[in-house]
Amino acid sequence: MNEKKISSTRCVKEDTISRIDEGEPDDLYFVSAGFEDRALSATESLDPGYEAELGLIYVNKEYFNKSEDCRTRRNLKELEELMEEHCDEVDVIMGSWLEADEQLFSLRQGLQILDKKDSLNITIDVTTFNREALLVSFNILYSICDEINTRVLYVSPQKHGNWLSKGHQSVRNVIGFAGIQNSSKPTLLAILSGFEENRAMNTIDEIEPAKVCVGVGDPPTKESFLHKNKQRQELILNRQDTDEFHFPADSIQGSYEAVSQLISDYSNEYNIIMSPMSTKLSTLGMWKAVQNLEEVQVAYTIPSEYNLENYSTGIDSMYIGWI
């Protein structure tokens, strides 16, 4: 099935999302209640006749409990109301953005109910999942069942805030992607870069690889930070060889191909660590490329702070892709 992009003016009114198999409801409609406005957009675009047996809403407890962030709670409530119109049952998975084990346990428990199925039709709005939860969810879903048909919805914003995240608390491997490192090989860190240049620099600084490959989204998400317009960037990037590669940020398949090529080019010489920091579509393209490559590690950098107030505004387009 082809990937499709729908402009914001049409995505709610004209191009609605119907069932994957017209004859029967989807097995799962899965969404995250993030703090951004666009957390609701895909669900609002569901066709009135859309049905799923199970609706799951993932939410990070840190935002849900944050007193100054009422957006997450409001989005969760609205998503519950919207999904009750389409799903036989709606459950909430309360996970954790900070605690990797808690995140895994909650997702595993929430998705366990699907393991009795022989095949699955899943529609997932990936827009406001944190990337780590998204990757862990896909690992679990694809371990539950061999025959899965996954439709991915992603809503891009009109505008991002001046900053998205600040600082970093830690860098860790995403559970399920520990990689196998050969001690005789140096490390290559490949970053699918987006808007969070500070987060990318912190990741390079923490991992201190022998080589960095910076993936620049094409169409570009932002001018590459490789231009070293800041002293700290220049210092960090100078400590190792640094190369650039390109990937289509708006395509799962295109990102899959770009990452597969990169791994094929470098895996003989380096231990590879992937760090996805661009769109969720490219994150899934990377997931597809590395899901069966046990040597490759996927790293996730936890920032100290997200721009809750002004992370993104408006809706630009909705992308529909398939795994």
Next chain:
Amino acid sequence: MIDISENPFAVHSPDALKKVPAETIVDLFIKEHTQLDNVKEKKHTFIWGPRGSGKSFMLRYLEPQCRFEEYSTPEQFFESDQSFIGIYTPCKKGEIDKTELDLLDDRASQVISEHLLNLTVAEETLSTLDSQFPEEYFDDGALIKFAERITSLFDSGSITSSKEYASDRYGLEENPIKWLQELLMSEKRNISHYLQELSLNPNTNYTGATSGYHDFLLPLMESVQDLLGRPGVPIYIFLDDAFHLFEEQQEVINTWIANRDQSILCIKVSSSRSRYQTFETKGRGMIELTHDYTEVDFEELYTNKDKQYAKKVRDIVEKRLELSDVPTNDAEEFLPQREFEQNKIEEIREELEQEWIEEGEPGRRNDYITRYSKARLFQELAKGKTKKYYCGFDELVHISSGVVRNFLEPCQLMVNELKRQGKDIDEIDHIPPKIQSEVMRQNAEDFLQEAPEKIAKSLSQEEMQYLDDLKTLIRSLGELFYKRLIDPESRQPRVDSFTVNGEIPDDSDLGRVLKLGERIGYFKVSTYSKKGGGGRSDWYILNRRLAPMFKIDPTAFEGRLTLRPELLKIGCEDPHEFVRRRLNLDEDQVSLESFKTEQ
């Protein structure tokens, strides 16, 4: 590979050093001021130092390939007084500290961790034997025997599949080292499979091999000694960047250290001190300094107290200039002072000499001139609204605050800037003072903004909430030191430190702000003897990397201010009010303490 001929100040990440030839490492390494002899001793050692202080470079320098390079042949090295085999084992982020280990209980996590650590050390050992010794150094028969012995250290039933995996790729008889490397790789793969499976199914059991200290690591190292035919030569395991390990993994390392088998195996742990979380062992005992280990500390913050650091930086710079294509090897020539300021300070010194006579020759003439000349320069520059340039080799050494990378990296940027302006490396005979100063100012600003991120991992949410107060306090202090420096009436203008007159409980807000400042590195905290024998008190010295940001003197070290806790609290909120109140106090000069009288 990063090429030093293209930029004499190029800094490599520890991982990138792997590709730097032994000859280059030996050429570039400066032995002085590294306490190298202590590290070479047959003892367990902790090597403390912030990132960029040269720990990794030193450990690389101690690897066999560099020892052989320096001693000409392996035999000459092994016949020397302090021979050893150094196995560089980086604790790279994500290699041993796997997130999945959090899914296990502490005991199980420690067992898997120790096995993973052992496999990593064993892999590095094989890699060292394979790539750092001359070809055909080892006898084929001895290598086969070595591989068989190492294999026998594992439970044979547990490694059947790994043996098959290795044999599918290499023959044990034909290539024993490669065969063994594949076997170890397969064991790592088994751990990885288990951890991956564990993430999907909590009931997964680990059925692979495990290994410990006495049943694997120690006999492995004895086997290396046998292979070399040198039972008296100990193996040193250099665990670099051990701060990346989890606490329970550090406990494993501490347990190895507690065993005290130094005639066979010495553990040399390098880490930043604040990020090494525990000295406990697996059995909840503690390892103790002197008793169990020695330590070497790379941190040298008081550059004018320790001339060795300046000498070391000079040696490093001049060695790098020599190996690059720039046309000079002289540090001062390459990093000159600003001519205008040099002339100005000469004039000031002449004036001060006259003034000293007119004042009735108080104290020694040179002391008088030294005390006031630099401050007078800042005052005259401020009066004429002329910008101070932070430049010149000596001044940059002071600003680097005892961390070599803090010196090299800004210089690297300066060279890059000249190259961007179109100069070839062989045309760069000096860095213009203006460029030096611009880079150093930006460097100071970045340090203030970004230093907290370096230790954010170990900061609790509670500590993070004091960050804004701390940054305001730093600005308050910077402004206060600047105002005093440019005040011609100030008797001790060159001050960059303070003590506290009054109690600050550790659990008070102010106590936490000061503690956070120390952890981030904005302050170095020392102690001094109180007047009248009243014990010792804390003494906070502002990090000199910040000097260009606040336009203060990075070479200042002649006194300290005494501040009351109430005033420091104001400093956390309102720099202007803080400075106003403190300068009013100074009019009486009641609280100014002389550094010299209390030394």
